[in-house]
Amino acid sequence: MLPFRFVYADGYDLHLGAHVFPSQKYRLLHRRLLSEGFAEPADFVAPEPASDDDILLVHDPLWVKRLRTGTLSYHDILRLEIPYSRQMVEAFWMAAGGSILAGRLALEQGIGFNVGGGFHHGFPEHGEGFCAINDIAVAIRRLQRDGLIRRAMVVDCDVHHGNGTATIFSGDSSVFTLSIHQYNNYPSEKPASSLDVHLADGVGDAEYVHRLGNAFRAAIGMFHADLVIYVAGADPYCGDQLGGLDLSLDGLAERDRLVLWTALQHKIPVAIVLAGGYAESVEDTITIHANTARMAKDVLERVGWKAPDRLPASGDTAGPG
Ligand SMILES: [Zn+2]
Numbered sequence: 001m002l003p004f005r006f007v008y009a010d011g012y013d014l015h016l017g018a019h020v021f022p023s024q025k026y027r028l029l030h031r032r033l034l035s036e037g038f039a040e041p042a043d044f045v046a047p048e049p050a051s052d053d054d055i056l057l058v059h060d061p062l063w064v065k066r067l068r069t070g071t072l073s074y075h076d077i078l079r080l081e082i083p084y085s086r087q088m089v090e091a092f093w094m095a096a097g098g099s100i101l102a103g104r105l106a107l108e109q110g111i112g113f114n115v116g117g118g119f120h121h122g123f124p125e126h127g128e129g130f131c132a133i134n135d136i137a138v139a140i141r142r143l144q145r146d147g148l149i150r151r152a153m154v155v156d157c158d159v160h161h162g163n164g165t166a167t168i169f170s171g172d173s174s175v176f177t178l179s180i181h182q183y184n185n186y187p188s189e190k191p192a193s194s195l196d197v198h199l200a201d202g203v204g205d206a207e208y209v210h211r212l213g214n215a216f217r218a219a220i221g222m223f224h225a226d227l228v229i230y231v232a233g234a235d236p237y238c239g240d241q242l243g244g245l246d247l248s249l250d251g252l253a254e255r256d257r258l259v260l261w262t263a264l265q266h267k268i269p270v271a272i273v274l275a276g277g278y279a280e281s282v283e284d285t286i287t288i289h290a291n292t293a294r295m296a297k298d299v300l301e302r303v304g305w306k307a308p309d310r311l312p313a314s315g316d317t318a319g320p321g
Pocket of ligand 1: 158159162233235275276277
């Protein structure tokens, strides 16, 4: 049995058919983790869909209503860039429930791994870039509401800027957002995260890992988080159709190691969410996500995890540096 749990539901599939977003990747990754013998069925737990109350912790009631009732405007659909269906909407509620559960499991076991989620282009009042609901933000708000965490950090390593997440938490001192992304890429407007690392086109393994390491260590030095949400997008990969960075499989694994190792060394648990991945061959995208899971096991076994008995007292916000 693995030292952490995967969170997965067949309902994660957005059922997009032939679309650049391979929404069947969740099912394929679940199958790969089992078929390679890395995980067994008992390593997976099934989430409940988020409740509407959970979704409303982040999203505007009118946006939720339009999704729920299938009354999106033409403009809404254009921005979302995926076709509307009931299954699509249910998949977003399920992904948000999965990220909430992955966060809870991370607090207990050091790591929680949602085999889905990472919809960082979701805004309170609209969706865009394949993201209708921002599961990252919903998870943080629900865990805060339940008193399980006070302060969270989002480490967004998808090749695209985390514009929705940055907007949602703008001016909120309880959530630190770090986004490292290709600057000359979607979204054209990049509202400021707490810390943005804008990368030039074609940046490769060495520069990426160097700049991410500097940014993440600086972030941890200035902000004490009770939980990191690691947005482990597969699209910084050199073979990605929607990305313009040049990371190899080894470079992506080194990125995973850096984020997981640094957080756990500082006794900060990590909830992992998948986000994007548009390699020509979907198998490459699956390999990148599966490698993140392997790294999670390796790092967790090396560093270990002891769940804290309680949250630190409210004045106790100085980070371990
Ligand atoms: Zn992306």
